[in-house]
Amino acid sequence: MVTRGRVKALRTLVLALPFLAVACGEQGATLTGDSLVVTPCDDGRSLVMAPVDMSFDRLEWLRNSDDVGMLYIRQGWRDPTISNAVSVQFLDLPALLEARRLSPGTPLPMEGLARVTLTLEARCPDAVQPLEARTGTLTLSQIDLLPAGRIAGTVHFDLLDQRADPSAPPAGLNLTLTFSKDLNDKDPLTGWGR
16 A cells, blocks of 8 residues: 555655766676687686676776776676676876876777786686786776776777787687766765765
8 A cells, every 4th residue: 555655755766866876977898709718617627708798887986096996897786706707907196197188088008007807707617717907908088087987998808818828819809998987976875985
């Protein structure tokens, strides 16, 4: 039975939803590409994804110094040891900010500026070593690291298994990570962020 009080409470909640969405910040990330092979994945078997299409809904911006920052991207709110995760490490923020100021929207080589790692803890519990990319291109469509700022962009790369023979083909081919993160929100689980 719907009472007048419940109708009023529901109306208040519906009216508040747009404000709650803004307060929580907008974020999301996708990883797409031609193929990804993770060996070992589970019980000695490999995971083969072709094409790659993964979405992520939890992004954290971590910055411990003026020069370095990291975007930590996960699927869901589970413990990190059982969640798929991508990290984009920004190794020289002053250089990235200056390059974007001089030439907005231009792809930058990752070497010395950024590194990407991927762990598939939810899918591949036996893969304890992250796959890694140190080369590729990074395009920042937005980077404002002040409170209420935003970081958004795209990274194109191949992923390598650092344990494999250097002549082995990449584990992940022609991958694209697209991300967008408002920097004014806090992580509801940890309270970190801004």
